[in-house]
Amino acid sequence: MAFVDFANVYEMTRTTVEKYPELEAYRTIVTPDHSESVTWRQFLAAVRRVGKSLMALGVGHGDKISIVSYTCYKWVLTDVGAESVGAVTVGIYHSNLAEDVRYIVDHSDSVLVFVQDLEQLAKLLEVRSRLPKVRKVVLFQGEHEDEWVLSYEQFLALGDGISEAAQEERIRAVGPADVAAIVYTSGTTGVPKGAVLTHDNITWTAQSVQHCTVMHPGEVQLLFLPLAHIFARTCTFTALLTATTTVFARSLDTVAEDFKLARPHWFIAVPRIYEKVHAKVLAGAEAKGGLALKIFRWAVAVGHERGEVLLAKKPVPLGLRLRYALATKLVFSKIQAALGGRVKWCISGAAPLDPAIGRFFHAAGILILEGIGMTENTSFTNVNRPDNYRFGWVGPAGPGIEQRIAADGEIQFRGRNVMREYYKMSEETREAFTADGWLRSGDLGEIDAEGFLRVTGRKKDLIITSGGKNIAPTAIEGVLATSKYINQVCVIGDRRPYLVALVTLDTENVTAWAKEQGISFESFAELQQHPRVQALIEAEVAERNAKFASFETVKKVAIVDEFTIANELVTPTLKLKRGPIAERYAQVIEALYAGA
Structure with missing residues (x-):
């Protein structure tokens, strides 16, 4: 296929706007009965306003800005607006703790930080004394009386004095080899690493994706994955290229209802x-x-x-x-x-x-x-x-x-x-x-x-048993997780005589099963330790073991509490953090191998 060599993300965006100015670009579901939309023409005007405001705050070519927010329209608007004037966007998961936010903001040398709301602002205020490079924090939602903090409306008003000519000069100065984003790996081990992506990386990849999947102008994607992760971000850039309408889900809790409201033609998920x-x-x-x-x-x-x-x-x-x-x-x-x-x-x-x-x-x-x-x-x-x-x-x-x-x-x-x-x-x-x-x-x-x-x-997850067998645990975990009673699985067995698994339960289905069985319990924590629940899970695992070679079968199972982002046992994209899990449940694991 022939690739278009766009100068930058802004040029790719402007090309789409020139073709489809009045098509719906973005839609935010506010309530089941109310959504807010912008056309591609309106989006480009808003992008230019963001760019001017960044210039007014002294954000220069190559300066970094961080965004700590759930997936929303202002995330994309700020991202493209920053890139349009040569600034570099750094996404940070809204689920990150204050110290994690501080590390990325500081390591990336960010001079501005955009945050979702007062809850995210509190994280910045907690570590404010250790963020000497940050000039201002901008709130997507709400206000806060502090000279360090601006509302989004206050931020946008700052650019009114910047001329069109000055902005165009900044836009023209951005080339394909310039940095557009630093995307930090969520990391199952070690400190996050910031992958430096250029404008060419982004515009070229969007075209490669489009060739493979073929998205059409006006088709709808429902977006609910975090934009701090490059998977969702690349989909928004592909939407910029293809004039696809992006509908933002209200939250992960409302996704089921939002599917019916958005009626997407396609979507991405983990x-x-x-x-x-x-x-x-x-x-x-x-x-x-x-x-x-x-x-x-x-x-x-x-x-x-x-x-x-x-x-x-x-x-x-x-x-x-x-x-x-x-x-x-x-x-x-x-x-x-x-x-x-549809x-x-x-x-x-x-x-x-x-x-x-x-x-x-x-x-x-x-x-x-x-x-x-x-x-x-x-x-x-x-x-x-x-x-x-x-x-x-x-x-x-x-x-x-x-x-x-x-x-x-x-x-x-x-x-x-x-x-x-x-x-x-x-x-x-x-x-x-x-x-x-x-x-x-x-x-x-x-x-x-x-x-x-x-x-x-x-490679790093490969289990080598004491018998010398090489086993990839993810395939086994995927099969065991097909049980409606099992939520998550972490298979253990490196340098061990056999495989064992730490399993978390599907709360809804296990609770329903227990009631059908007449099992009385005061709390789910009590239920998950019930001998009959243990027997149920062992039977589910045994049934699925039939799909594996003998050395790949899970011999023993322990039921543990859910692995969550909050307890730092999974990444924001729900990948297992195997090291921390093994450390947290070291005694449980040793008990599974007792007498082996």
Whole structure:
């Protein structure tokens, strides 16, 4: 494909605005009955106003600004506005603790910080004395009486005295090799590293993504993943390129309702979201029981039969088409309606998706395209295509992206999507690349004759048992997590004689099961330690162990409290922090190996 060599993100944005000025660009769901929208023309005007206000505050070419906020319109507006005048955006998770926020703001040399609300502002005020480089903090929502703090309205008013000519001069000075963003890895180990991404990284990657997935002007994406993570950010840049309408969910708690309000054509999510929807659908069918459950199972079987025909790229026979139409009417239409009723496809990334989950949604008429990327390559290297996909594989590389498997099995990449460096971390930058300039992914995998990539595990997560067997735990964890009673799984076994697992429970389904069984309990904490619950989970694990070789089976299980962002046992994208988990539950793990 032919790539357009945009000078910068602003030029890419302005090109879209010139083509589709009155199309809806962004929509914010305020309440179920009220949304606020802006057109592409209005967005560009707002971007220019943000740029002028940054200039008025003395933000220069290459200066950094941080954003500590949930995903929202002002996040994107501030991001593009900053990049338009050559400033560099640094995203910070709104779930981060004050000390984590301080580290990134300070390490990135940010001179301004934008925060969601007073709750996020409190984190900055707590560490204010240790942020000497920060000139001002700007609130997206609310006001605070302090000369250090501006409301967003006060901030926007500052730019009124900046001339159009002065702003255009700043915009023209921004080139493709200039830095647009520093994206800090959420990190399962060690301190966060800031991947330095250029304007060319961003505009080029957006085009590669568009070639693979094909988004059309005016189509709708629902966005609810954090913009501090590059996965969601790249989707917003691709929307800038394609004139896709982005609808912002109110929060993760309202996503189910927001799907029906937004009615997206496509969306992105991490595997945990798909797993939860899958578990909820199964639990609902089983709760109905009787004829309804039989119809559900029949429909899923028909869906799988049709799915295999589609995967083989063969025409669906008339009889199967008729049966599938009935299955859709009776069962699948309800699942599709829950997602708004017009989803063409959705993307799963940031962690491995269990193939069984992908096949289930495919059976239901919802195509999940699994892909892969890293912060260090602008979140994108591979994705399955709407017309060429497999489950358990992350698809071919995007146009212009090279992939290879090293001698030790590591997947490595090269392309214009790859970062320049880690900010102020020269040693870590050297370690990230091979001697001949390829980016190390840290993933293990294989590439077939058609260029499809399959990820088999993480190099650093690889378990080597005391018997010398090499085991990738993520695949096992994904299969065990298909149980409707299991929420999360962390498999342990490095240098041990066998595998064990720490399991957290699905509160809703386990509670419902306990009530059906007549088990009395005062609290969920009490219930999760009940012998019958332990037996239930052991039975669920034993059933799924049948899918593995003997050395891959989980021999013992311990039920523990949920791994959360708050207790620092998962990252903001819900990846397990294996080291902290093993440390937190060291005694529990030792008990599982007692007598081994």
